Amino acid sequence: MTVNIGNVLIEKTAVLAPMASVADRAYRIMCKKYGASYVTSEMVSAKGICYSDRKTASLCTVTPEERPMAVQLFGSEPDFMAEAVKIVLEYSPDIIDINMGCPVHKVVNTGAGSALMKNIKLASEITESAVKSAGNTPVTVKIRSGWNAESINAVEMAKALESSGASAITVHGRTREQFYTGTADIDIIWQVKNAVKIPVIANGDVNSAESCINMYEKTGCDLVMIGRGSYGNPFVFREIASCLKGENYTPPTVEERMEVMLEHMRLIISMSEKTEELAMHEARKHASWYMNGFYGSAKFRGRCYMLSSYAEAVGLAEEFVRLQRSRRL
Ligand SMILES: Cc1cc2nc3c(=O)[nH]c(=O)nc-3n(C[C@H](O)[C@H](O)[C@H](O)COP(=O)(O)O)c2cc1C
Structure with missing residues (x-):
């Protein structure tokens, strides 16, 4: 089975999460080789690209082994985002993803990442300007469940981003305040899936075929995304692909x-x-x-x-x- 994100076909197994300082090119290629159906780059600063930072250029390169692959951008200014998308398109990513979930202070303090969960209007403007700039390349957005337990707004956010032209939404079922603690809220992902027509990618705490299948069943999501569960374990993607095909799976020796x-x-x-x-x-x-x-x-x-x-x-x-x-x- 496959899922369409815009014009990009992705096998409905499991995809690799963007992870700065972890999921670099070598990591992505390993996960792809062992069965990840789609990968995303480490996050890249939209402003950094516009000021032609050398390091950001190497982060945006897409090799054939990684495809289909998204390049992920973060930023809080629609104009910089539009310009950054134009520059990133020179590297021909299959998809452009916008990070609206990063909880780290350095990013949040600039109004980017999960700070955008508190400003749906600006999040929509950033998405619209990226979509306009991206032409035929689909633009997706990765969000959290909300800023904190008192402001769970993933549904409202996802609906607004869909109206702004996003081709898919990834939901990490934690609030910004949780960072990576506690357990991911699966119910909020189900709510988002029921509120939008575009594909929903579910993310949080998946580390095996069993937890992946549970995520598909409980949320009705289109794809499941795995981050930390792939640490030293690219085999998790092979396990999931074989289980979903109903094949016997032998774990690696x-x-x-x-x-x-x-x-x-x-x-x-x-x-x-x-x-x-x-x-x-x-x-x-x-x-x-x-x-x-x-x-x-x-x-x-x-x-x-x-x-x-x-x-x-x-x-x-x-x-x-x-x-x-x-x-x-
Ligand atoms: C080391 C590390 C780096 C991360 N970097 C990014 C990033 O660059 N962009 C992003 O959207 N999310 C980033 N995340 C969040 C993950 O993509 C994912 O949403 C989170 O780890 C929850 O999924 P998991 O429980 O499968 O790990 C990062 C997470 C970790 C642990």
Whole structure:
């Protein structure tokens, strides 16, 4: 089954959430390879792009392996958003997504991200100006349930954004005040789905086929988005794709996990403009996530944070596999 976002066809399995400093190109390619049907870039400042920040240009590039892919922008000024969209279109993203859910102070203080949940009029103006600028490229918006528990307004927000021309809405079922704590509110996603005609992407706490199917069933959403549940676990997308097709799913062995971890390390190193040692600094957290949940993993995860070469990662992975095998005897 597929879902249309504007003119873009996306397989109805699970999609990768935008995650700044985590879901970079290497991460997105890994998730795509293991079954994510759609990915979004890390958020990019609309104003930063307009002032031709070099780093933002590299964030906007879309490689063939990542498609279909959205580039996500954040900003609080409709004019800058319109200009940024024009610049981003040069990178031919399949979709442009606008971030209206980011809770961090640095973003909220500029009136962007989840601050827009408190200003539906401005959120609509930003969306309208992005849509106008984007031409045939669909514009989607990612929102939260509201600013805080006293102001849950995702339904009103989603309806306004639909009227402003958004082609889909992603709802993370938490308020800004919750940041990433507590559990995501599934009911608010169901309410949004029932209030708009455009596709709704449900997000929050999905980390397995079971929780993904639950999200589809309880909300009637069009797509499910996974963020933290994919940490060191691109396999979650494969699990979901096979379960939805009714196929038997065999979880990865520890050997496969370590092979994929090393594949991810190689990708990070090959895509980095930095030295292997500096690239490994960025790769450390990913390496540690692949070892999560196994016997002795706390100690190994600590050792991941000392890795400074690929050869060391290979040695650590071999040691980890030996330890897990010794437990099987
Ligand atoms: C490290 C990190 C970075 C994030 N960066 C972004 C971002 O750039 N843009 C965005 O819209 N959401 C961002 N988010 C929010 C996620 O996309 C997602 O909405 C949230 O993690 C809830 O989903 P989950 O429970 O599946 O993780 C980020 C979340 C995390 C944990």
